[in-house]
Amino acid sequence: MKGLGTALITPFTENGTIDYQALSTLIEYQIAGQVDYLVVLGTTSEVPTLTLAEQDAIISFVVKQVAGRVPLILGVGGNSTHAVVERIGELRERLIADFAAILSVTPYYNRPQQEGLFQHFCAIAEASPIPVLLYNVPKRTGVNLLPETTRRIYDAHPEKIMGIKEACNSVEQFTETVNIANGDFAVISGDDDLAYEMMEAGGDGLISVASNAWPKEMKKIVQEKDAMMQSKMGHRIHLLFVEGNPSGIKTVMSEMGMIENVLRLPMVPCTENTQMVIRRALAQG
Numbered sequence: 001m002k003g004l005g006t007a008l009i010t011p012f013t014e015n016g017t018i019d020y021q022a023l024s025t026l027i028e029y030q031i032a033g034q035v036d037y038l039v040v041l042g043t044t045s046e047v048p049t050l051t052l053a054e055q056d057a058i059i060s061f062v063v064k065q066v067a068g069r070v071p072l073i074l075g076v077g078g079n080s081t082h083a084v085v086e087r088i089g090e091l092r093e094r095l096i097a098d099f100a101a102i103l104s105v106t107p108y109y110n111r112p113q114q115e116g117l118f119q120h121f122c123a124i125a126e127a128s129p130i131p132v133l134l135y136n137v138p139k140r141t142g143v144n145l146l147p148e149t150t151r152r153i154y155d156a157h158p159e160k161i162m163g164i165k166e167a168c169n170s171v172e173q174f175t176e177t178v179n180i181a182n183g184d185f186a187v188i189s190g191d192d193d194l195a196y197e198m199m200e201a202g203g204d205g206l207i208s209v210a211s212n213a214w215p216k217e218m219k220k221i222v223q224e225k226d227a228m229m230q231s232k233m234g235h236r237i238h239l240l241f242v243e244g245n246p247s248g249i250k251t252v253m254s255e256m257g258m259i260e261n262v263l264r265l266p267m268v269p270c271t272e273n274t275q276m277v278i279r280r281a282l283a284q285g
Helices: 020-032 052-066 081-090 092-098 114-127 147-156 171-181 192-200 215-224 227-240 247-255 272-284
Strands: 003-007 037-040 072-075 101-105 132-136 161-166 186-189 205-208
Touching: 003 215, 020 052, 020 215, 037 052, 052 072, 052 092, 081 092, 081 114, 101 114, 114 132, 114 147, 132 147, 147 161, 147 171, 161 171, 171 186, 171 192, 186 192, 192 205, 192 215, 192 227, 205 215, 215 227, 227 247, 227 272, 247 272
Parallel strands: 003 037, 003 205, 037 072, 072 101, 101 132, 132 161, 161 186, 186 205
Antiparallel strands: none
8 A cells, every 4th residue: 555545533523423424525525635545443533432333334434435436444453452353353344345454553551562462463464354554653552563573474474464554753663664674565654744754764655644634735745755845734744743633633624614623532622722823823824
């Protein structure tokens, strides 16, 4: 999987239910912005706050709305290997029919050793009927999937492991992963603020939060390795993460008139001060 993928937010109405009209608008905005694929139920979607019934409803809605126009990747992860494997089994027919790959985050909170990560992802690879994209995001999970472990997982299941979303926020580790991949599997950045640097380091693309709001701009950074665009977008991208994700991107998209600025607890909207700073940044263009 190459190019730009958007990690879709989940819009909510003022009473906290899923806003399917806003989700429809968002999907069309992404496709018009020429993103290469969409990530459904990733971290940015607030998936821990969604019931399984809501997750299934979002899957059905997105699949129907997209109607095959761009590939879809589905987030299926957790900190219980058994539960993740079980969920993959429940979704098996849907995965085969509608998704290009699953995106599976490293187990969070319980912080497994590298051997535990290896066995966890091997179990997922064996269970999944479609390719698997590993997801390393140490700041959120408390565990870092090292490049050599990523290579070991790939070597154990080269037919299933398509690559890694590497959101380590380290150009050094990202470059090491690119080198150890040696072209055998994709290395995709998960860091909007370092998109240009990661593409220069040999990355295969970006799974982006910022592209929810700015798909054309982020596509230009990824596709053309546009350093000037990265510089232009730098402050706005920084503001997305001042108070956490997706609080920042939801503030931006609310200001753009695309969604209500509603999150589910324990996430809350940005403070009024941060919202004011974001508003000012958007006004400056």
